[in-house]
Ligand SMILES: O=P(O)(O)OC[C@H]1O[C@H](OP(=O)(O)OP(=O)(O)O)[C@H](O)[C@@H]1O
Protein backbone atom coordinates (compact mmCIF):
# COMPACT_ATOMS: atom_id res chain seq x y z
CA UNK A 393 0.00 0.00 0.00
CA UNK A 394 1.26 3.47 -0.80
CA UNK A 395 -0.24 6.51 0.86
CA UNK A 396 0.39 9.78 -0.93
CA UNK A 397 1.20 12.83 1.11
CA UNK A 398 1.01 16.12 -0.69
CA UNK A 399 4.29 17.98 -0.73
CA UNK A 400 2.26 20.84 0.64
CA UNK A 401 0.73 18.72 3.41
CA UNK A 402 1.50 21.29 6.06
CA UNK A 403 0.59 24.14 3.76
CA UNK A 404 -2.91 25.12 2.89
CA UNK A 405 -4.37 25.63 -0.54
CA UNK A 406 -5.13 29.34 -1.01
CA UNK A 407 -8.86 28.72 -0.59
CA UNK A 408 -8.27 27.12 2.81
CA UNK A 409 -5.87 29.77 4.07
CA UNK A 410 -7.32 31.64 7.01
CA UNK A 411 -7.93 35.35 6.84
CA UNK A 412 -5.10 36.66 8.93
CA UNK A 413 -5.82 39.65 11.12
CA UNK A 414 -2.32 41.07 10.64
CA UNK A 415 0.37 40.82 7.93
CA UNK A 416 2.86 39.59 10.55
CA UNK A 417 0.65 36.51 11.02
CA UNK A 418 0.67 35.74 7.28
CA UNK A 419 4.44 36.14 7.32
CA UNK A 420 4.79 33.76 10.28
CA UNK A 421 2.53 31.19 8.55
CA UNK A 422 4.76 31.38 5.45
CA UNK A 423 7.82 30.89 7.67
CA UNK A 424 6.26 27.78 9.25
CA UNK A 425 5.28 26.45 5.82
CA UNK A 426 8.81 26.87 4.52
CA UNK A 427 10.14 24.68 7.34
CA UNK A 428 7.16 22.31 7.05
CA UNK A 429 6.01 22.91 10.61
CA UNK A 430 2.31 22.14 11.04
CA UNK A 431 0.13 24.99 12.37
CA UNK A 432 -3.40 26.02 13.17
CA UNK A 433 -4.57 29.61 13.25
CA UNK A 434 -6.43 30.80 16.36
CA UNK A 435 -7.97 27.38 17.06
CA UNK A 436 -8.87 28.03 20.70
CA UNK A 437 -9.94 30.83 23.01
CA UNK A 438 -9.10 30.72 26.70
CA UNK A 439 -11.48 32.50 29.10
CA UNK A 440 -9.43 34.70 31.44
CA UNK A 441 -12.01 36.54 33.55
CA UNK A 442 -15.62 35.97 34.56
CA UNK A 443 -18.28 38.19 36.06
CA UNK A 444 -21.56 36.81 37.35
CA UNK A 445 -20.78 33.56 35.60
CA UNK A 446 -20.18 35.28 32.25
CA UNK A 447 -16.88 35.45 30.44
CA UNK A 448 -15.74 39.07 30.32
CA UNK A 449 -12.20 38.55 29.04
CA UNK A 450 -10.66 35.87 26.90
CA UNK A 451 -7.42 35.30 25.03
CA UNK A 452 -7.04 33.69 21.61
CA UNK A 453 -3.36 32.97 20.85
CA UNK A 454 -2.49 33.49 17.20
CA UNK A 455 -1.14 30.03 16.39
CA UNK A 456 -1.13 26.48 17.68
CA UNK A 457 1.76 24.22 16.63
CA UNK A 458 0.49 20.66 17.23
CA UNK A 459 3.86 18.91 16.79
CA UNK A 460 5.10 20.65 19.93
CA UNK A 461 1.73 21.23 21.61
CA UNK A 462 2.69 24.89 21.64
CA UNK A 463 0.66 28.10 21.34
CA UNK A 464 2.35 31.14 19.85
CA UNK A 465 1.33 34.75 20.28
CA UNK A 466 3.12 37.13 17.96
CA UNK A 467 4.11 40.50 19.20
CA UNK A 468 5.65 43.66 17.88
CA UNK A 469 8.14 46.00 19.52
CA UNK A 470 5.30 48.39 20.41
CA UNK A 471 5.57 48.69 24.21
CA UNK A 472 1.87 49.25 24.97
CA UNK A 473 0.89 46.08 23.10
CA UNK A 474 3.73 44.07 24.59
CA UNK A 475 2.74 44.94 28.15
CA UNK A 476 -0.89 43.96 27.54
CA UNK A 477 0.10 40.71 25.89
CA UNK A 478 2.52 39.84 28.68
CA UNK A 479 -0.29 40.32 31.18
CA UNK A 480 -2.64 38.05 29.20
CA UNK A 481 0.01 35.37 28.82
CA UNK A 482 0.77 35.52 32.57
CA UNK A 483 -2.91 35.15 33.40
CA UNK A 484 -3.31 32.27 30.94
CA UNK A 485 -0.36 30.46 32.52
CA UNK A 486 -1.87 30.91 36.00
CA UNK A 487 -5.26 29.56 34.96
CA UNK A 488 -4.06 26.87 32.54
CA UNK A 489 -0.67 25.71 33.84
CA UNK A 490 -0.50 22.79 31.40
CA UNK A 491 -0.81 25.01 28.33
CA UNK A 492 2.50 25.84 26.64
CA UNK A 493 2.62 29.31 25.17
CA UNK A 494 5.35 31.63 23.95
CA UNK A 495 5.25 35.31 23.10
CA UNK A 496 7.30 35.68 19.97
CA UNK A 497 9.01 38.71 18.47
CA UNK A 498 9.73 38.74 14.75
CA UNK A 499 13.47 38.71 15.39
CA UNK A 500 13.05 35.46 17.32
CA UNK A 501 11.24 33.43 14.63
CA UNK A 502 14.31 31.35 13.89
CA UNK A 503 14.84 30.48 17.54
CA UNK A 504 11.63 28.50 17.52
CA UNK A 505 13.11 26.09 14.97
CA UNK A 506 15.26 24.41 17.60
CA UNK A 507 12.08 23.10 19.26
CA UNK A 508 11.27 21.30 16.01
CA UNK A 509 14.59 19.51 15.70
CA UNK A 510 16.14 21.95 13.25
CA UNK A 511 19.08 22.78 15.48
CA UNK A 512 20.97 25.71 14.17
CA UNK A 513 19.91 26.25 10.58
CA UNK A 514 23.31 27.54 9.52
CA UNK A 515 24.78 24.33 10.87
CA UNK A 516 27.12 23.97 7.85
CA UNK A 517 27.35 27.61 6.89
CA UNK A 518 24.04 27.21 5.10
CA UNK A 519 21.75 30.20 5.24
CA UNK A 520 17.99 29.79 4.99
CA UNK A 521 18.02 31.79 1.76
CA UNK A 522 20.31 29.15 0.21
CA UNK A 523 17.64 26.49 0.66
CA UNK A 524 15.39 26.12 -2.36
CA UNK A 525 12.85 24.23 -0.29
CA UNK A 526 12.63 21.93 2.66
CA UNK A 527 11.38 18.58 1.42
CA UNK A 528 11.09 16.75 4.73
CA UNK A 529 11.16 18.25 8.20
CA UNK A 530 12.83 16.51 11.17
CA UNK A 531 9.37 15.73 12.57
CA UNK A 532 8.19 14.19 9.29
CA UNK A 533 11.34 12.07 9.05
CA UNK A 534 11.09 10.88 12.64
CA UNK A 535 7.39 10.00 12.29
CA UNK A 536 8.05 7.92 9.20
CA UNK A 537 11.12 6.21 10.67
CA UNK A 538 9.02 5.21 13.70
CA UNK A 539 6.35 3.78 11.37
CA UNK A 540 8.94 1.83 9.40
CA UNK A 541 10.43 0.50 12.65
CA UNK A 542 7.00 -0.69 13.78
CA UNK A 543 6.22 -2.33 10.48
CA UNK A 544 9.59 -4.10 10.35
CA UNK A 545 9.25 -5.24 13.97
CA UNK A 546 5.85 -6.74 13.15
CA UNK A 547 7.06 -8.42 9.96
CA UNK A 548 10.04 -10.00 11.74
CA UNK A 549 8.08 -11.09 14.83
CA UNK A 550 9.84 -13.99 16.53
CA UNK A 551 13.01 -13.49 14.45
CA UNK A 552 16.28 -11.66 14.77
CA UNK A 553 17.84 -9.83 11.86
CA UNK A 554 20.99 -8.28 10.48
CA UNK A 555 20.75 -4.68 9.33
CA UNK A 556 23.23 -3.98 6.58
CA UNK A 557 23.85 -0.28 6.00
CA UNK A 558 25.50 1.08 2.87
CA UNK A 559 27.96 3.79 3.89
CA UNK A 560 27.96 6.72 4.28
CA UNK A 561 24.60 8.30 3.57
CA UNK A 562 23.00 5.74 5.84
CA UNK A 563 24.60 7.15 9.01
CA UNK A 564 21.59 8.81 10.64
CA UNK A 565 18.79 6.78 9.08
CA UNK A 566 20.31 3.50 10.22
CA UNK A 567 20.93 4.82 13.73
CA UNK A 568 17.30 5.97 14.05
CA UNK A 569 15.76 2.97 12.32
CA UNK A 570 17.71 0.45 14.40
CA UNK A 571 16.39 2.07 17.57
CA UNK A 572 12.82 2.00 16.22
CA UNK A 573 12.99 -1.77 15.62
CA UNK A 574 12.08 -3.88 18.63
CA UNK A 575 13.56 -7.17 17.37
CA UNK A 576 17.06 -8.39 18.34
CA UNK A 577 19.42 -7.24 15.63
CA UNK A 578 23.03 -7.00 14.54
CA UNK A 579 24.38 -4.09 12.52
CA UNK A 580 26.97 -4.31 9.79
CA UNK A 581 28.18 -2.02 7.02
CA UNK A 582 29.18 -2.20 3.40
CA UNK A 583 31.06 0.50 1.54
CA UNK A 584 31.28 0.66 -2.22
CA UNK A 585 33.70 2.24 -4.60
CA UNK A 586 32.54 3.61 -7.93
CA UNK A 587 34.75 3.92 -10.89
CA UNK A 588 33.60 5.08 -14.32
CA UNK A 589 35.54 2.32 -16.07
CA UNK A 590 35.48 -0.46 -13.49
CA UNK A 591 31.93 0.13 -12.25
CA UNK A 592 30.78 -0.58 -8.70
CA UNK A 593 32.90 -2.73 -6.37
CA UNK A 594 32.96 -3.49 -2.65
CA UNK A 595 35.52 -1.35 -0.84
CA UNK A 596 34.64 -2.47 2.68
CA UNK A 597 32.92 -5.82 3.05
CA UNK A 598 30.69 -7.08 5.86
CA UNK A 599 32.32 -8.31 9.05
CA UNK A 600 29.50 -10.80 9.69
CA UNK A 601 28.70 -14.06 7.96
CA UNK A 602 25.08 -13.63 6.83
CA UNK A 603 24.45 -17.23 5.70
CA UNK A 604 21.08 -18.36 7.09
CA UNK A 605 20.35 -14.92 8.58
CA UNK A 606 17.45 -12.58 7.90
CA UNK A 607 19.13 -9.60 6.25
CA UNK A 608 17.59 -6.18 5.84
CA UNK A 609 19.62 -3.99 3.54
CA UNK A 610 19.24 -0.33 4.49
CA UNK A 611 19.82 2.46 1.96
CA UNK A 612 19.40 6.21 2.19
CA UNK A 613 18.29 6.65 -1.41
CA UNK A 614 17.52 4.58 -4.49
CA UNK A 615 17.74 6.29 -7.88
CA UNK A 616 18.62 4.16 -10.91
CA UNK A 617 18.65 1.03 -8.75
CA UNK A 618 22.04 0.02 -10.15
CA UNK A 619 23.80 0.16 -6.77
CA UNK A 620 21.10 -1.87 -5.09
CA UNK A 621 21.00 -4.39 -7.91
CA UNK A 622 24.76 -4.92 -7.53
CA UNK A 623 24.60 -5.31 -3.74
CA UNK A 624 21.62 -7.66 -3.85
CA UNK A 625 23.42 -9.97 -6.26
CA UNK A 626 26.52 -10.04 -4.04
CA UNK A 627 24.53 -10.70 -0.86
CA UNK A 628 22.25 -13.34 -2.40
CA UNK A 629 25.30 -15.44 -3.23
CA UNK A 630 25.97 -15.65 0.51
CA UNK A 631 22.66 -17.46 1.00
CA UNK A 632 20.91 -15.45 3.70
CA UNK A 633 17.62 -16.89 5.01
CA UNK A 634 15.92 -13.80 3.55
CA UNK A 635 16.99 -10.52 1.99
CA UNK A 636 14.81 -7.42 1.93
CA UNK A 637 15.46 -3.72 1.35
CA UNK A 638 14.49 -0.64 3.30
CA UNK A 639 15.20 2.74 1.65
CA UNK A 640 14.45 6.08 3.22
CA UNK A 641 14.06 7.85 -0.12
CA UNK A 642 12.98 6.53 -3.48
CA UNK A 643 13.48 8.63 -6.62
CA UNK A 644 11.31 6.17 -8.51
CA UNK A 645 11.29 8.28 -11.68
CA UNK A 646 15.00 7.64 -12.17
CA UNK A 647 14.79 3.85 -12.01
CA UNK A 648 16.72 1.99 -14.72
CA UNK A 649 16.63 -1.50 -13.23
CA UNK A 650 13.80 -2.96 -11.25
CA UNK A 651 14.76 -3.58 -7.60
CA UNK A 652 12.49 -4.95 -4.88
CA UNK A 653 12.33 -2.24 -2.21
CA UNK A 654 9.97 -3.63 0.41
CA UNK A 655 10.07 -0.69 2.81
CA UNK A 656 10.08 2.86 1.40
CA UNK A 657 10.17 5.94 3.60
CA UNK A 658 9.28 8.58 1.03
CA UNK A 659 8.96 8.65 -2.74
CA UNK A 660 10.48 11.95 -3.79
CA UNK A 661 10.64 13.97 -7.00
CA UNK A 662 13.71 13.89 -9.21
CA UNK A 663 15.74 16.55 -7.45
CA UNK A 664 19.14 16.45 -5.79
CA UNK A 665 18.61 16.43 -2.04
CA UNK A 666 20.89 16.84 0.95
CA UNK A 667 20.63 16.43 4.71
CA UNK A 668 19.95 13.64 7.21
CA UNK A 669 22.98 11.75 5.91
CA UNK A 670 22.80 12.76 2.25
CA UNK A 671 25.68 14.88 1.02
CA UNK A 672 26.91 17.07 -1.71
CA UNK A 673 30.68 16.53 -1.86
CA UNK A 674 30.63 15.35 1.77
CA UNK A 675 28.88 18.48 3.03
CA UNK A 676 25.40 18.89 4.54
CA UNK A 677 25.08 15.34 5.87
CA UNK A 678 24.49 16.79 9.36
CA UNK A 679 21.47 18.89 8.42
CA UNK A 680 18.61 17.46 10.51
CA UNK A 681 16.14 17.92 7.63
CA UNK A 682 16.16 16.99 3.93
CA UNK A 683 16.15 19.82 1.43
CA UNK A 684 16.88 20.94 -2.09
CA UNK A 685 19.58 23.58 -2.23
CA UNK A 686 19.68 26.57 -4.52
CA UNK A 687 21.87 26.11 -7.54
CA UNK A 688 24.23 28.90 -6.43
CA UNK A 689 25.30 26.76 -3.45
CA UNK A 690 26.65 24.06 -5.73
CA UNK A 691 28.31 26.65 -7.90
CA UNK A 692 30.01 28.16 -4.85
CA UNK A 693 31.21 24.69 -3.84
CA UNK A 694 32.36 24.01 -7.37
CA UNK A 695 34.51 27.13 -7.25
CA UNK A 696 36.25 25.68 -4.26
CA UNK A 697 34.71 28.00 -1.69
CA UNK A 698 33.80 25.19 0.62
CA UNK A 699 35.23 21.88 -0.36
CA UNK A 700 36.64 22.09 -3.86
CA UNK A 701 35.85 20.17 -7.03
CA UNK A 702 33.98 21.23 -10.12
CA UNK A 703 30.46 20.94 -8.76
CA UNK A 704 29.34 19.47 -12.06
CA UNK A 705 27.77 16.32 -10.65
CA UNK A 706 25.16 17.87 -8.44
CA UNK A 707 24.59 20.77 -10.79
CA UNK A 708 23.82 18.19 -13.47
CA UNK A 709 21.59 16.27 -11.05
CA UNK A 710 19.91 19.44 -9.99
CA UNK A 711 19.41 20.46 -13.61
CA UNK A 712 17.61 17.28 -14.52
CA UNK A 713 13.95 17.70 -15.43
CA UNK A 714 12.39 17.94 -12.04
CA UNK A 715 8.94 17.88 -10.66
CA UNK A 716 9.25 20.90 -8.44
CA UNK A 717 6.25 21.47 -6.22
CA UNK A 718 4.87 18.07 -6.96
CA UNK A 719 4.50 15.72 -4.10
CA UNK A 720 6.31 13.59 -1.63
CA UNK A 721 4.71 10.22 -1.13
CA UNK A 722 4.89 8.09 1.94
CA UNK A 723 5.15 4.52 0.82
CA UNK A 724 5.24 1.13 2.43
CA UNK A 725 5.93 -2.28 1.04
O1 LIG B 1 20.24 3.92 -7.34
P1 LIG B 1 21.57 4.49 -7.70
O2 LIG B 1 21.48 5.39 -8.91
O3 LIG B 1 22.62 3.45 -7.86
O4 LIG B 1 21.99 5.51 -6.54
C1 LIG B 1 21.89 5.16 -5.20
C2 LIG B 1 23.21 5.25 -4.51
O5 LIG B 1 23.64 6.62 -4.41
C3 LIG B 1 23.91 6.96 -3.07
O6 LIG B 1 25.24 6.77 -2.74
P2 LIG B 1 26.35 7.90 -2.87
O7 LIG B 1 27.18 7.63 -4.07
O8 LIG B 1 25.69 9.24 -2.82
O9 LIG B 1 27.28 7.63 -1.62
P3 LIG B 1 27.19 8.08 -0.08
O10 LIG B 1 26.11 7.22 0.56
O11 LIG B 1 28.53 7.76 0.49
O12 LIG B 1 26.86 9.54 0.00
C4 LIG B 1 23.05 5.98 -2.28
O13 LIG B 1 23.56 5.76 -0.97
C5 LIG B 1 23.06 4.75 -3.10
O14 LIG B 1 24.10 3.87 -2.72
Ligand code: HPA
Nearest residue numbers: 613663664665666670671
Ligand atom coordinates in the same frame (compact mmCIF):
# COMPACT_ATOMS: atom_id res chain seq x y z
O1 HPA C 1 19.81 13.31 -4.27
C1 HPA C 1 20.90 12.87 -3.80
N1 HPA C 1 21.56 13.56 -2.83
C2 HPA C 1 22.72 13.14 -2.28
N2 HPA C 1 23.32 12.01 -2.64
C3 HPA C 1 22.72 11.26 -3.60
N3 HPA C 1 23.11 10.09 -4.14
C4 HPA C 1 22.20 9.76 -5.03
N4 HPA C 1 21.19 10.69 -5.07
C5 HPA C 1 21.52 11.65 -4.18
